Structures are given as C-alpha cells and as structure tokens.
C-alpha cells in the first residue's frame with residue numbers, strides 16, 4: 001500500500017506504520033495507552049507497531065490465524081487487515097466483509113473502527129445472528145446440551161433427519177384421476193427418490209426431480225388407459241421448449257393451470273397433465289413422500305418426536321438422544337441456530353409461494369415491455385444498435401424495479417446465502433464446530449482472519465491445546481501469527497492474572513505489557529455495601545467502569561446508569577478503565593478458567609476484586 005492512492009485508510013495506515021518503525025511514536029503510544037477509554041475502540045493507525053503492521057499486510061488468500069494473549073491487539077489488527085485487504089485486493093469488495101464477534105456489546109464497541117478507516121461494506125454479527133429466527137432473545141442451553149448441539153455428530157443426525165423425510169411406499173396405492181385408476185408403485189417411488197437424491201440438489205430443489213419421475217409414470221398409465229398407449233415417444237429436442245416437460249415440472253410447482261392455458265392444449269399428454277393436476281389424490285400422495293420443508297419444521301418435529309430422533313441417531317446412546325428432546329413450542333436456543341443453518345443448507349430455499357411468483361412474473365413483464373418500448377423508440381431515431389438491452393433497461397429506469405439498490409452491507413445481512421469477500425472471526429476459540437460450519441458456508445473463498453486465544457476459551461470443558469484441534473475438521477490449511485505485547489493491561493494486572501490462574505492449576509502463555517502502573521485491590525464487604533463501593537470507584541475513575549458478575553440483571557438496577565454490568569462472557573473482547581469483579585473464585589468453578597482470565601484482563605487502570613460476605617447463590621449464567 002502506498003500514498004499514491006485516493007483511499008484515506010490506506011494512506012494513513014502507511015504513515016502510521018512508517019513512523020512506528022522509525023521509533024518516532026513511543027511517546028504518542030504511551031499517551032494513547034494511558035488515556036481513559038471511551039467505550040468505543042479507536043483505530044491505531046498513528047501508533048501501529050511493527051509486528052502488527054506485518055500481520056495486517058499478510059495477503060488475503062487463505063486463512064490467517066492471529067493468536068496472542070489478552071490485549072495484544074488481535075481485534076484491532078484484524079479490523080485494520082480487513083481495511084487493508086479491501087484496499088489492496090478490490091476483488092474482496094464485491095462480497096464485503098463479515099466480522100463475527102462474541103456478543104452484542106463487543107459489536108457496538110468495535111463498530112466505529114472500519115468506518116473510521118473508510119470502509120462501510122462490512123457486516124458485524126454474532127454467530128447467532130447469521131440465521132435469523134423470530135425470537136428476539138435466544139434461550140440458554142444447559143452446558144452439556146450446548147456441547148452436544150455444537151458437536152459434529154449433529155451433521156450426520158441432521159442429514160439423516162432430512163433423508164428420513166424422503167419416504168418410500170410400502171404398498172401400491174390406487175389413485176383416481178378423473179374416473180381412471182392408476183397405481184402409485186413402490187418401485188417408482190424408490191426410483192424417483194434415488195433420482196432426486198442423485199441430482200445432488202438440496203431437498204426442496206430435488207423435489208422437482210422426484211415429482212417428475214412419479215408423474216411421468218402416472219401419466220403413462222393414464223394415457224394407456226384412456227388413449228391406448230403412452231405418448232412419450234414424441235420427439236423432445238429441447239427440454240426447455242417442450243410443453244410436456246415444462247408442464248410436468250410446473251405441475252409439481254402448482255403452476256400447471258396457467259401454463260396449460262398457454263401451450264398447445266391439443267396433445268393428449270397435455271390433457272393428461274391437466275387431469276393429474278386436478279387430482280387431489282395425486283397431489284396428496286406426491287406431497288406425503290417428499291414435502292417441501294423448512295429448517296424450523298424439521299428441527300421442531302425432530303426434537304419433539306422420540307421416534308424421529310431414534311431414526312436419525314440410531315447409534316447414539318439413549319441418554320444423548322434424550323438431551324435433544326424438547327417440546328415443539330420451546331423457544332430456540334443459541335445452539336439451535338447453527339443447526340437451523342445446517343438444515344437450510346440441506347433443504348435449500350423453500351419453493352416460492354404463488355404471490356412471489358406472480359410478483360416476479362409481473363416484474364419480468366414490466367421489464368420486457370419497457371425495454372421493447374425503448375428499443376422501438378431508439379430504432380425510430382436510428383440509435384438502437386448503440387445500446388445494449390441492459391443499458392436500455394437502466395436508461396429507462398427499469399432497473400429501479402429490478403435492481404436491489406440497498407448498500408452492500410444491508411443486502412448481505414439480509415441474505416443468508418451471501419458469500420463474503422473476507423470473514424473475520426473474533427474470539428474464535430469459542431465457536432462450536434457447528435458454528436464453524438455455519439460461518440465457513442458464508443466464506444467459500446476461505447479468505448479469513450481468525451482471531452483468538454485458546455487460554456481465554458469459555459466453559460469448564462478441557463481446552464483445545466492447538467489451533468489444529470479447533471480448525472482441523474474445517475480447514476485444510478492456515479497460517480498462524482502471534483502477537484506478543486499487551487497494550488491494554490498494566491503489567492501488574494497480567495502478573496496477578498497469571499498468579500491466580502496458576503493457583504487453580506492453569507498455566508497461561510506469558511505476555512509482556514507495554515506499560516506498568518496499574519492498581520489492584522481486594523476487598524471483602526457485605527452484599528448491601530456493594531453499591532456504595534461501586535459509586536466510590538466510579539468517582540475516582542477517569543473513564544469507564546464495569547462490574548463483572550454472574551447476576552447482572554438485579555445489580556444493574558441498584559447502580560448508576562453509566563456503570564456497565566456484564567457477565568464474564570459478555571465482557572469478552574471489551575475493556576474498561578476500572579473493573580470491579582464480584583466473587584471471582586466462583587468464576588472458575590462455574591464458568592471455567594478461561595472466563596476468569598478474561599475477567600482479570602479487562603481493566604486498563606484499576607482492578608477491584610470484591611468478595612461478598614454473603615455471596616449470592618445464583619449460578620453464573622453465560
């Protein structure tokens with residue numbers, strides 16, 4: 001990247017990197033790091049450090065894993081890298097950038113960084129936002145269930161659940177088509193199912209193949225009975241132009257009536273298709289065995305039906321299957337989202353309803369008419385050859401109906417099948433395997449910046465030892481870079497955190513701090529004295545203050561509005577000038593050592609550890 005560009009972010013980044021390399025910005029860095037926080041992450045263009053600069057400039061091909069202890073700048077480096085890639089590799093612009101972060105507070109905290117660098121083609125989301133559901137607030141699973149639902153075993157279970165909805169026929173079924181008896185034969189249903197599966201299409205799209213095979217057979221029977229023999233020997237040079245073929249797939253789609261009026265109604269095959277279309281029996285039998293499905297329906301049916309669960313996971317221990325069982329009307333949980341997304345990939349989009357099809361047809365007709373009018377008009381002036389149909393359409397405003405003019409970020413966020421040009425995954429140590437699949441579906445190019453720290457992994461389960469443990473099932477290769485200097489916490493806080501974690505038997509990777517001078521105090525107080533203590537700390541604090549606790553809801557009401565109250569999990573990725581931690585001993589038992597590490601490394605100036613004399617018995621809830 002050089003100053004020849006008209007892109008501000010690129011030029012500024014370059015100036016900052018140069019001065020950092022020259023060692024000019026040491027004073028500036030000290031001042032920046034010591035300054036009170038505002039609750040919004042800033043860009044670091046003017047104080048970018050050498051190792052950070054090098055990582056930012058790593059080319060965008062393939063996956064890059066940026067690791068490092070808390071506060072080493074992983075997030076801020078990843079965001080600058082996104083700006084750099086959009087600037088140097090414009091091809092990424094076409095899809096924009098997706099940033100997957102750990103919680104809503106974190107996304108608010110970082111949302112200004114890329115716009116400040118001149119980039120707006122960016123979607124910020126939690127993994128649970130990637131597949132939208134009706135519930136505004138997702139339920140929380142028991143940890144064991146959450147782990148099971150995040151496990152790759154779910155892939156096969158869901159695959160089977162979908163294929164179990166593609167049903168065979170045990171006995172022939174006699175159907176009545178306008179007083180003519182035809183037989184839906186088990187072997188034809190099997191052949192139709194095999195052909196549909198072999199098409200490689202998702203369930204809802206493969207249904208066209210299934211329906212076609214079944215209807216063709218019924219049609220032949222109907223014609224044999226009514227006109228002395230099937231007529232499928234008629235030449236069919238181009239399936240797209242063949243009315244019979246079109247009708248047969250249109251019938252599956254419920255469109256046949258309109259099309260029948262449109263084509264030559266004289267052929268016996270066309271009349272037979274019309275008869276099939278009128279037969280309630282036929283439609284019911286076709287639908288029964290290969291229904292159009294939504295992810296929500298499949299998952300609700302599966303979890304509410306012991307038999308379906310057993311059929312989908314015959315080799316599982318009954319106790320594991322029982323963990324998935326729940327009522328049909330139960331709210332979706334955070335872990336269900338990746339399952340719904342997996343199902344969306346297996347099922348494909350549901351067939352469009354009649355209203356959508358009518359709108360699309362009306363739009364196409366309007367376009368056709370407007371282009372024809374424009375073309376005629378221009379031809380009258382001898383100009384027709386100079387403009388393409390696209391240009392004509394644009395010039396005459398037809399695209400206003402047909403082209404989506406929303407900004408890229410808005411279009412991408414609304415489209416679950418959007419392929420992003422680059423994806424950043426932050427706090428990547430916490431994604432479940434099923435969530436990885438969900439994220440990677442949105443990044444077919446595999447141009448990724450994966451940011452995380454295994455020591456900060458949430459939960460009491462054993463930590464993965466390497467990134468290969470996390471990424472191995474999903475990516476064939478990646479490159480790893482490590483940031484080595486902490487720019488957030490004073491050295492005293494890092495030493496304290498390391499010491500506390502060693503006390504609970506966990507050795508974390510050592511890291512240097514860019515500065516010292518932080519304070520730590522440990523106090524034991526009565527529960528009722530807590531608000532007064534927090535107010536006192538707030539008065540003494542120059543910038544932002546947070547209380548980290550397992551029961552934020554009740555406490556937040558008793559504290560001033562400018563105090564942030566968060567759980568350890570909600571504190572991920574954030575930083576505050578003063579952090580008051582309640583009952584830190586409980587965090588390890590209830591959440592895990594990674595969450596204690598996160599909690600102890602959020603403060604830029606002052607850490608206050610409060611042990612309440614009458615600690616609340618409520619469990620820490622992530």
Ligand SMILES: Nc1ncnc2c1ncn2[C@@H]1O[C@H](COP(=O)(O)OP(=O)(O)OP(=O)(O)O)[C@@H](O)[C@H]1O
Pocket residue numbers: 029032033041042044047048049052068069070071072073074075076077453456487488572573574575601
């Ligand atoms: N070169 C730099 N100049 C100024 N500030 C910096 C620099 N690098 C990082 N910082 C600051 O350090 C703090 C921590 O950065 P960041 O949140 O990116 O770290 P992190 O490694 O992602 O932390 P965590 O793992 O705890 O989420 C932020 O305030 C960031 O702005």
